[in-house]
Amino acid sequence: AKKAEEKPFTFGLLLVGPYNDRGWSQAHYDAGLYVERKLPGVKMIYLDKVNPADRPGLTLPQLVDDLASKGVRLIIANSDDMKDGVREAAKQHPEITFIHVSGDDVITGRAPANLGNIMGRMEYGKMMAGFVAALTTKTGKIGYLGPLINEETRRLAASAYLGASYAWQKIRKKPLKELKFKVSWIGFWFNIPGVTADPTQVANRFYDGGFDVVISGIDTTEAVVVATQKRKAGREVWAIPYDYKGACEGADEVCLGVPYFNWGPAYLAKVKAVKDGNWKQGWEWNGPDWNDINNEDTSAVGFFNGPAISNEVAEELAGFVTGLATGEINVFQGPIFYQDGSPFLLAGETATDEKIWYMSQLLQGMEGASSPK
Amino acid sequence: MLPAARLGLSLGRLAASLFLSLVFTTLILLIAGAPPIDTFIILFAGGLGSVAKLAQTMSVWIPLVLCSSALLLAFAPGLWNIGIEGQIILGAIFATGFLRPFAEGGSPLILVGALLAGMIGGSLWAYIAGVLKTWGRVHEIFGGLGLNFVALGLTLWLIFGPWRRPGVASMSGTEPLHPSLWLQEFKGLSLNPVSLALALVAIGLVIYLLRSTRWGLSLKAVGQNPDAALLFGLKPNKRILESMLACGALAGLAGALQVVGVYHRLLPAISSNYGYTALLVTMLASFRPQLIPPICFFFALLNVGSIQLPLQLKLDSSLSGVIQGVLVLSVFLVHGLEGRFRLGRKKE
Amino acid sequence: MHVEFQDIHKYYGRVRANEGIDLTLEPGRIYGLLGENGAGKSTLMRMLAGHIEPTRGRILFDGKPSRGFNPSRALALGVGMLYQDPLDFPALKVWENFRLGGTKRDRRDTLSRLQKLADRFHFRLSPEEKVGELTVGERQQLELLRLLDLGAKVLILDEPTTGISVKQKEMLFTTMRQLARDKGRTIVFVTHKLAEVEELCQEVIVLRRGKLTAKLPAPFRPDELIKLMFGAKQEEPEEDQHRHNLVEENFIQLEQVQLLGEKYTLRDVSLGIRPGEILGLAGLEGNGQELLLRGLAGLVRVMKGRLIFDGEEFQGRPYLEFRRSGIHFLPAARLEHGLFPDLSLNEHFRLAFPPHNGGRHKLSPEEGMKAFSIQAKLSTSARALSGGNQQRLLLALIPRQIRLLLLEHPTRGLDHGSGQQVWSHLRERCRQSTALVFSSADLDEIKDNSHRVLIFYNRRLIADRPTFSISVEEMGRLMAGEGRAV
Amino acid sequence: MDFLALTIAGILSAGAPLVLATLGETLTERAGVINLSLDGTVLLAAMTGFAVALISGNPWWGLVGSVGVGVATASILALVGPVLGRSQLAVGFILTLFCRDLAYFLGHPYARKFGPELPVWSIPGIRNLPFIGPIIGYQSPVVYLSLALTFFFWWWLFSTRSGLELRAVGEEPWAAFARGIKVQRLRIVYTLIGGALVGLAGGAFSLAVKPGWGRPQGAEGAGWIALAIVIFGGWHPLRGALGAYLFATLQVLGIYLQELFPGLPAVLFQVAPFPVMILTLLLVNMGRTGWFKDLAFRYPGLKRWLIRWQVTAPAALGLDFRPEKET
Ligand SMILES: Nc1ncnc2c1ncn2[C@@H]1O[C@H](COP(=O)(O)OP(=O)(O)OP(=O)(O)O)[C@@H](O)[C@H]1O
């Protein structure tokens, strides 16, 4: 232990995508930089594109061995896909603390003692995205560009829908059946030619079919890119990207805003805890700082207003955020039904974290598949 | 030509090719703004630096050798079996399918069945490409390539559909196999002796088949001249199908070993592009079996070493593929220039 | 134009196609170039046309040497050549062929020019047809028109009369004379046929085994020319075949057979073959003899009719069954279709004689090499063999007990001696009652070696005659579609 | 109606890079050279196009860069293949893998960056027409280019003298040589021109159809499809372009069908173009097989129906040509 203190504290970051993907992975990478900035002397070693498609032949435990040999004391892995690998590696390296982002091993009790989970409550961000979309749309048709189907993606799509239906009914005072909300899953977090549906084509299909706002649930920016092209061809359309604060860049005409993750505060806390030796295993689901959802030092989730958002909508959004903050507004309030008509929340019931986390279907009123075929 | 002179010539060729590829690679590195010498050091240390890394390199060497041996069989009758990727995948699918009923584990003997199932899967896929070629005149490049995508689609459908893990469905693949169905590794190393032995047997077997059996000879004859082979009664179509079956079986074995020996589950990227890399290997070896093991080792080294590039230099690890490509291109260039030079000299 | 060959040598490996040729061609004259098959006529002319380069020596045009000579330079200088084997574009249309490499014109002018020229010679060519669908003769006609259109100062015609009718030949000769006399063109007319040379040429050049043996002005003495072409009197072919006793019954019978080939169909062939019999197939390329050989070998489908072998119907059976029954086929393009270029002789023997049939074919590779006097080592690759050795290898690879041997151009590309050797081997096999069917472009070879002649025209078998009852001239007429079959 | 028009517009746009690549390869193969490197070249050209556009701030320079990459790759192929006489297939395949990896390696710093894009052109007079307007009224320049080039090369190949020479070289190089045509030079020139078009296809991807660079870009696999379309198109520019649009339709349709048949595995529709590729190749090649000939003999109707699909490759495709061989 003494020896370790002499060396600078290093932590490892395993990113599923490229560190500069302007999406999920870059948000994590930036958080790593944030920690380095806040804690001088702490060093990050990151390894990006940690997925079998990009790193053929290499398994996660092998990469962890590699990081271990460089003396890291904490490893943060940022993908759902790494669940088994992280667990296996954690068992092999009890001397290292592991944080698996988006995982649930701690809840399910499968996690060894040196493995914790964190996640951000993106549900709020998605609600805001849906809210803005519903207030902006002129055709009443909102498209949701979904990645693959799992609990996380279902609950995020559902949150967007609930935000949209709130805006539609409460602000625009229109009947819910006039709002069309359709989810198209491409099959993965980003396009893999010949394997996933091409997100460019899916976005095109939305816009050509009269959907004028597309909310992106995938890691890449096809939705804003296609929207910009449609704008240039004289069409009035918008898009809402995902994950990363800077995702609106270059899409001034169409970007309504972006719900994003801000991992910095959580990372900082974990690094400090491990460094000081007082880390405790836990499953954390961090929400926004309701005082200022865009506060870099405190808020885990934010919504950045895009250049294309109108002032009225921005104002309404501010009100919505306040409502969420005070608890006046809770869109997860019954009665809410699953797509097949079975109840998700009974009348008057509010959802528990666990109920939201393990959402098993899309909601009634949303179009699109609830489970993969 | 005297053996010594011939050896000298091939060494000269090798040196020229290596030099050329070094120049090209350095150029590319400079374009990318990377320090060439450090890059090379990191690349090699990354694959050789320690026993663990060497073991990792060997674990990549195994599927490469299997696939390259497989390709030697396909190249003998002149087949461009690009479909080998799909054949690896089918091997993995069949092996996984075979092991699914044993979720609670079982005796290691079951693994024999899984490996055989993998070989059958690979053969099946190769056979389809072969039939398309012999009975439909669809060139094996296109037949094979199309089947590669279909195989990948099949894997994804299985992973996200019927074989999905309870709760999650993701690129991380199917539920891991029961640990009793994992091939035992050398202690503390990611390398297992069974796979290693099988790879050695495979290359040995292929050398024997091609050098010493009439079957191997007739494959070569079909490749040299299908018309004459027909006249000789060698049944070219049947030979083509046989060679595809054999090639597919070895590729399928490689796929099955990836499942039971490396990943312990079915993944979308289970083939790791080893099939394509093996195509480069065989071309670099000019289809000479004895060169396969060393070239595979070098390529595996690059693959494993390149993992260090993003870690230490923020470079993309596709550099390994770039170097492999440059190397093969250089060899072709040197051979071509040499041929040209000789022709020119003859004319004088 | 004044053309001078200086010490021209052309070697193909060790084949000396041309050796030390010195020759001058004057404008306004028609030269006949004579020589037996393989004497080097085409080779010499192809060098003049820039198509190939001499190994040594040079060609002067109006006293100026031409460096880096190639067809486009030759065309620019005004050398045009009609190649012996049509060198054109089967996949392209007639008018496109005419246009290629010719004068720059638009489509309409091209068509009308083609029409005018064709009318002059009474050639019937439809401009929109694909050249691949024409007969060899028609293709030569087209080439000829193209060359005339080019207005070449030196016009080389390599055996132009093989595919045209007698009347058309007369027209052609008239034009040649005109061109030479009125326009001062140099014309080189390559042929084996003495009569044509006598009719047309003012001077004759004779090649023999690659060397220039004579350059004589008209009038010519035929017996002298023959001596110059063939050297000392040719040894007479063994005359035994006419006396050969063919008492046995037909063992192969074709009844109204229709064969479907890659490019065309051969219809209504009826035929019987007896053991020990030698059948020569004559016909211009593409008229059916190739299909018959392959049909008999089981390589081409019999679509209609019956093919009876030893009393059994064989149509529709796979090739291997034909082969097992003792039918063996050797293609003309030996290296392209018959051998494995990079495999060694030993490997060829291993492939041809599977060990499990050991009892039947006892010949070891070493014995085979000796029996057929193949001059090479067992480890030599087939590619490195000379033409003669390749043919001898193919013969050595034929199993011993063979009932029917099918040969395509058995001596093509062989020198005289090798050809004789091949034939003495083949005749020996026939004496052991193997039947033999062969095709050849050399009518003399057919006349000299076969018992019966089958003649093909227009994708039909039009004549089946005992050899003694037909002359070479008559064969030629029948092949060209003139005269009635009997 | 509008939706249909917009969908057709989408197909024209999605098909544009495929059309360009198909045209390029058609020219190259017409000259007797197979450039198998398409899939990699398209990617490397896409990356370079995007990077150049980003650095220069001008998408047109990017397009120039893409064309440059296409020409560069083609010249390696021409050097090692036709000039030095090594196997064209082998070199092409190596280049495929090499260019792909090089694109990912050198493109690393530009991945997922926001960069310039080609403008959308709107054509006065057309853009306001009903139905036609939405289809070709507003399109990227590469779409107009792909349409124009299709018709241009069709005319050029079959109605001009140089087009005739190109076909001649791919059919019978020796005969062409005998007529004074510079065979080797034409082969190289058309390999390079073909490469330029393939490069253009890459640029069309990264600067217009799927703007941006990343791994994957989204252009992966397109080169292979284009190679197959060349065969399907019988080495004919119009038929090739038609094939390209058919495949684009298939891709677009896949997304509709996926929604229409939610019961079927989604991945089926993504993979579908590849089996369709195999089937079309089967359709156009089957006519040369023995069993098919038997069948056609028995059922002449079948033959008549299928005969129009049959294609023949340029006779000298992939063969080595060198005058020196004769000496
Ligand atoms: N491509 C080659 N590579 C190696 N050796 C060759 C090659 N071509 C020819 N040879 C050698 O040259 C020898 C003579 O060849 P050539 O064709 O000149 O023989 P030839 O005198 O015409 O005999 P034949 O009468 O049998 O045709 C061959 O037997 C072979 O040993």
Ligand SMILES: Nc1ncnc2c1ncn2[C@@H]1O[C@H](COP(=O)(O)OP(=O)(O)OP(=O)(O)O)[C@@H](O)[C@H]1O
């Ligand atoms: N490309 C070639 N490669 C090898 N040998 C060749 C080639 N072309 C010609 N020869 C050989 O050169 C010799 C002369 O051939 P050439 O074609 O000039 O004869 P020819 O007098 O025109 O005969 P024919 O009357 O049969 O046309 C022959 O032995 C032939 O086999």
Ligand SMILES: [Mg+2]
């Ligand atoms: Mg000749």
Ligand SMILES: [Mg+2]
């Ligand atoms: Mg010879």
